Amino acid sequence: MEPILTVDNLKTAFLTSSGKVQAVRGVSFSLNKGEIVGIVGESGSGKSVTSMSILRLLPDTARIDPESSILFEGRDLSRLPKKQLRDIRGQKIAMIFQDPMSSLNPLIPVGNQVEEMIKIHHRELSGEELRKRALALFQDVRIPEPEKRFAQYPHQFSGGMRQRVMIAMALANRPDLLIADEPTTALDVTIQDQILKQLRALQREWNTAIIFITHDLGVVAELCQRVLVMYGGLIMEESPIDDLFERPRHPYTLGLLRSIPALNQDKGARLDSIPGSPPDMTNPPAGCPFAPRCPYARQICARELPPYAAVGEGHRSMCWLLQPDAPAEGNPFREEEAR
Numbered sequence: 001m002e003p004i005l006t007v008d009n010l011k012t013a014f015l016t017s018s019g020k021v022q023a024v025r026g027v028s029f030s031l032n033k034g035e036i037v038g039i040v041g042e043s044g045s046g047k048s049v050t051s052m053s054i055l056r057l058l059p060d061t062a063r064i065d066p067e068s069s070i071l072f073e074g075r076d077l078s079r080l081p082k083k084q085l086r087d088i089r090g091q092k093i094a095m096i097f098q099d100p101m102s103s104l105n106p107l108i109p110v111g112n113q114v115e116e117m118i119k120i121h122h123r124e125l126s127g128e129e130l131r132k133r134a135l136a137l138f139q140d141v142r143i144p145e146p147e148k149r150f151a152q153y154p155h156q157f158s159g160g161m162r163q164r165v166m167i168a169m170a171l172a173n174r175p176d177l178l179i180a181d182e183p184t185t186a187l188d189v190t191i192q193d194q195i196l197k198q199l200r201a202l203q204r205e206w207n208t209a210i211i212f213i214t215h216d217l218g219v220v221a222e223l224c225q226r227v228l229v230m231y232g233g234l235i236m237e238e239s240p241i242d243d244l245f246e247r248p249r250h251p252y253t254l255g256l257l258r259s260i261p262a263l264n265q266d267k268g269a270r271l272d273s274i275p276g277s278p279p280d281m282t283n284p285p286a287g288c289p290f291a292p293r294c295p296y297a298r299q300i301c302a303r304e305l306p307p308y309a310a311v312g313e314g315h316r317s318m319c320w321l322l323q324p325d326a327p328a329e330g331n332p333f334r335e336e337e338a339r
């Protein structure tokens with residue numbers, strides 16, 4: 001299979017008054033044409049910064065390490081001049097976010113906003129053709145009564161309908177890659193299901209590759225073929241979807257799986273959220289970022305970052321427990337507690 005996107009050793013930091021925030025610290029992965037990959041992980045793990053780095057939608061304080069590369073259809077986006085990057089944005093790569101209201105102009109009818117999106121890359125189209133295409137997109141994303149809805153303003157739409165408008169705009173130019181950053185987090189479950197259905201249809205009909213970012217492993221299980229589990233600015237585990245649920249090979253993934261309600265069949269069972277809090281990214285730990293919260297941590301975990309171990313077809317995990325030669329002396333964090 002041909003990769004459409006190959007991210008290699010992505011490191012993104014922010015220069016702030018309280019120091020350098022090392023948000024993404026060496027992320028590598030690739031994505032095939034038409035593939036849906038999920039990125040999961042707790043708040044602050046670097047999911048959004050990873051995806052924003054791909055399109056360089058970052059504030060001026062952000063720095064992408066010169067050794068990182070982001071190959072998209074053969075071009076390195078991390079080095080591409082701004083003008084060429086703008087041509088790729090919206091046309092070949094589109095993005096949808098959690099809060100559609102912030103990306104829609106409240107003063108312009110939604111239909112016109114969709115038309116504008118098409119126009120950016122199709123200046124040649126007449127007003128009538130633009131309207132036709134925009135209406136077709138409304139139908140594609142199953143907005144009922146598209147003609148009537150076309151002339152309405154964002155505030156006249158519900159959250160779910162607004163998200164559909166955002167998807168219609170993202171699809172306006174049939175992108176090869178869609179990055180969806182928690183697009184369903186603010187929506188109720190029924191609407192969420194409909195949006196997921198939409199995305200699946202898009203992938204099937206147009207072979208669009210999708211990066212789907214979420215906190216919700218249940219959604220990932222439904223939608224994605226592969227998943228990246230992030231923590232502390234790094235990919236802790238990467239796996240085909242079934243293998244992740246059947247054979248999770250990282251203590252952090254285990255912790256996440258235990259915290260999903262749908263998978264905890266026993267209704268009476270109390271869900272375990274992972275105790276402790278994520279690392280301070282201005283001063284990330286030298287070793288495994290999960291070590292202070294990991295029940296299996298050893299001395300070496302606090303000192304050194306583990307290498308990846310290949311644990312199956314397309315499945316890798318960054319944990320010292322998978323390194324047969326790693327020294328096994330006790331858990332430094334537990335000893336600290338005992339003192």
Ligand SMILES: Nc1ncnc2c1ncn2[C@@H]1O[C@H](COP(=O)(O)OP(=O)(O)OP(=O)(O)O)[C@@H](O)[C@H]1O
Pocket residue numbers: 014016021022023041042043044045046047048049050059061215281
């Ligand atoms: N503009 C910024 N300036 C400084 N630090 C930032 C900035 N944006 C993000 N960060 C930091 O980068 C780290 C990664 O943030 P990111 O937004 O990628 O997390 P996330 O995994 O998307 O979390 P969430 O699930 O809450 O969306 C966090 O420590 C965050 O505080």
Ligand code: SF4
Pocket residue numbers: 250251252288289290291292294295296297298301306318319320321
């Ligand atoms: S490397 Fe050590 S601390 Fe990190 S997840 Fe594995 S056992 Fe836990």
Ligand SMILES: [Mg+2]
Pocket residue numbers: 047048049181
């Ligand atoms: Mg985020």
